[in-house]
Amino acid sequence: MELFIAQLLNGLSLGSIYALIALGYTMVYGIIQLINFAHGEVMMIGAYAGFFAVSVLKLNFFVALLIAMAVSALLGIIIERVAYKPLRNSTRLAALITAIGVSLLLQNGGLVVFGTDYVSFPQAIQKVTYKFLNGNVTITSHQILIFVITIVLMIVLQLFVQKTKTGKAMRAVSFDKDAALLMGINADSTISITFAIGSALAAVAGVLLGMYYQTIHPTMGTMPGLKAFVAAVLGGIGEIPGAMAGGFLLGIAEALVSGYWSTNYRDVVVFGLLILILIVRPTGLFGKDTREKV
Amino acid sequence: MKQQQRNILIGILLVAFYFAMGFAMDYRIIPPFQQVNIYLMGINIIAAVSLNLIVGFTGQLALGHAGFMAVGAYVSAVLTLKLGYPFIVAVFAGALASFLLGILIGLPTLRLRGDYLAIATLGFGEIIRGILINIDYVGGAAGMNGIPKMTTWTWLYVFTLFTIFAIKNFLNSTHGRACIAVRDNEIAAEIMGINTTYYKVLAFSLGAFFAGIAGALYAHYYFLIQPTTFTFNRSFDILVMVVFGGLGSLTGSIIAAIAVTALNALLIDFGGLRMIIYAILLIVIMVFRPQGLLGTKEFTFKSLFRDKERGDSVC
Numbered sequence: 001m002e003l004f005i006a007q008l009l010n011g012l013s014l015g016s017i018y019a020l021i022a023l024g025y026t027m028v029y030g031i032i033q034l035i036n037f038a039h040g041e042v043m044m045i046g047a048y049a050g051f052f053a054v055s056v057l058k059l060n061f062f063v064a065l066l067i068a069m070a071v072s073a074l075l076g077i078i079i080e081r082v083a084y085k086p087l088r089n090s091t092r093l094a095a096l097i098t099a100i101g102v103s104l105l106l107q108n109g110g111l112v113v114f115g116t117d118y119v120s121f122p123q124a125i126q127k128v129t130y131k132f133l134n135g136n137v138t139i140t141s142h143q144i145l146i147f148v149i150t151i152v153l154m155i156v157l158q159l160f161v162q163k164t165k166t167g168k169a170m171r172a173v174s175f176d177k178d179a180a181l182l183m184g185i186n187a188d189s190t191i192s193i194t195f196a197i198g199s200a201l202a203a204v205a206g207v208l209l210g211m212y213y214q215t216i217h218p219t220m221g222t223m224p225g226l227k228a229f230v231a232a233v234l235g236g237i238g239e240i241p242g243a244m245a246g247g248f249l250l251g252i253a254e255a256l257v258s259g260y261w262s263t264n265y266r267d268v269v270v271f272g273l274l275i276l277i278l279i280v281r282p283t284g285l286f287g288k289d290t291r292e293k294v
Numbered sequence: 295m296k297q298q299q300r301n302i303l304i305g306i307l308l309v310a311f312y313f314a315m316g317f318a319m320d321y322r323i324i325p326p327f328q329q330v331n332i333y334l335m336g337i338n339i340i341a342a343v344s345l346n347l348i349v350g351f352t353g354q355l356a357l358g359h360a361g362f363m364a365v366g367a368y369v370s371a372v373l374t375l376k377l378g379y380p381f382i383v384a385v386f387a388g389a390l391a392s393f394l395l396g397i398l399i400g401l402p403t404l405r406l407r408g409d410y411l412a413i414a415t416l417g418f419g420e421i422i423r424g425i426l427i428n429i430d431y432v433g434g435a436a437g438m439n440g441i442p443k444m445t446t447w448t449w450l451y452v453f454t455l456f457t458i459f460a461i462k463n464f465l466n467s468t469h470g471r472a473c474i475a476v477r478d479n480e481i482a483a484e485i486m487g488i489n490t491t492y493y494k495v496l497a498f499s500l501g502a503f504f505a506g507i508a509g510a511l512y513a514h515y516y517f518l519i520q521p522t523t524f525t526f527n528r529s530f531d532i533l534v535m536v537v538f539g540g541l542g543s544l545t546g547s548i549i550a551a552i553a554v555t556a557l558n559a560l561l562i563d564f565g566g567l568r569m570i571i572y573a574i575l576l577i578v579i580m581v582f583r584p585q586g587l588l589g590t591k592e593f594t595f596k597s598l599f600r601d602k603e604r605g606d607s608v609c
Contacts (some may be wrong), residue, residue: 086581086582087581089496098580108566264427
């Protein structure tokens with residue numbers, strides 16, 4: 001039982017990070033139907049921005065978080081404008097290949113600029129370990145922080161998408177882009193805003209991931225990025241609540257596999273899960289079954 | 295020229311090329327350290343042509359070609375090194391294993407509209423590596439050492455030609471036309487009565503089959519294979535060849551495979567920079583010329599002799 005609770009707590013903090021990344025995937029997919037392969041790398045850049053803000057500029061953790069969000073948001077907008085926008089009317093294949101190109105460009109660019117060494121992430125927030133259940137279960141202040149930040153951001157995002165005018169525009173464009181254009185919505189800037197928000201959330205995930213594992217590396221975005229995509233599919237791609245639920249579910253599943261079985265097989269389980277969802281329920285847990293119209 | 299005459303001419307040229315290259319390598323006119331690149335070119339041609347069948351002709355993005363090469367390499371190496379089967383049996387067993395895995399991955403993901411194949415294959419490459427590291431029988435992270443060097447120039451040449459002609463003939467058959475129809479317009483193809491899932495899975499698993507052959511040839515040339523030999527970067531390299539050569543051009547893939555392999559050898563000291571250059575080129579090509587450099591055009595003898603008449607066949 002103690003092992004179960006301990007792994008559940010680990011899963012919740014890891015799942016929070018996956019959920020934050022998955023939100024970006026699902027929002028971008030919802031609005032332009034593109035798997036943004038570069039999303040994991042945007043997260044990596046965010047992590048490095050946070051790292052420089054804390055260790056070089058000696059800023060407060062939360063200020064650093066805001067800077068990382070701003071850097072990643074800008075990067076997201078640039079990527080969309082330069083690489084994806086010219087391809088909006090060409091084939092999906094071309095857009096996907098471009099996305100994979102952007103991902104590789106950022107990753108290898110990172111390897112050249114930041115070096116190939118693992119950089120230890122500064123402990124900007126004091127790490128306190130709390131023990132309970134006779135000391136068999138521990139929880140750190142970092143885990144609590146990760147969970148709290150994620151929940152707060154999710155509530156803010158949900159309010160933004162449901163209550164503001166821009167949020168309404170985002171929902172309109174993802175529902176029907178042409179009709180939204182006719183209603184006077186500026187689709188281009190709405191898509192840019194979507195990329196900016198998704199990328200900013202990825203930056204938070206990157207900084208939190210750096211804090212969680214205590215190291216960062218230019219290739220750190222690949223695996224969490226892939227898993228977050230699986231989380232997005234699990235929850236139903238294009239559905240914001242789905243991405244949140246999917247992220248938490250995946251994080252918990254991964255932690256339980258690591259705890260009860262072997263850490264070697266957690267990646268296998270994650271992708272096995274993807275295949276399983278695609279067979280059993282391709283629309284995901286929260287997805288609606290939509291018919292394709294010609 | 296008549297069809298028959300042209301075929302005879304191509305046959306003579308191919309045989310002449312085989313003997314010329316064999317002679318050049320035996321008598322060290324091509325220095326031994328350059329011969330590695332010749333073998334690599336052959337292996338890359340097989341990989342690029344088979345990936346083009348999936349990406350270029352059927353329009354499905356697969357990002358795990360190196361994973362299938364790994365399957366072919368490991369299965370064939372186990373058969374020759376540990377169980378003592380003949381080379382040819384091992385190569386086809388490796389290819390068959392890849393083929394079956396291709397069906398296993400393709401069936402759930404290609405059934406759906408959307409881009410799930412890209413993610414599933416990307417994950418597949420990682421999983422294969424993760425599994426191989428954990429199997430002690432195949433050497434774990436250290437890999438398999440001392441695989442007999444059975445990939446001779448003759449075998450390489452035979453398998454490369456076999457791959458090219460098998461895929462060329464497949465594409466000119468009913469099944470190949472169906473694959474091209476799926477790429478051009480999936481909904482229209484479905485309305486014409488084409489079982490789109492069947493043809494997507496067929497093209498994908500056939501591509502995996504030939505990737506398995508490429509992997510097997512690789513293992514029996516380098517005599518050492520490790521889980522890290524077949525990383526995502528290798529899959530990306532093959533994708534670069536397909537895009538440079540043109541999505542839907544077999545001859546383009548062959549030329550690009552040769553060119554990119556040569557370029558890789560030249561830029562070997564600039565590993566990171568090479569990937570950056572390729573990534574930028576990939577983006578630029580997709581933005582300005584989404585069909586790839588050559589597009590769907592093929593280099594044919596017809597186009598060499600008679601420029602004005604555009605080839606009427608696909609390949």
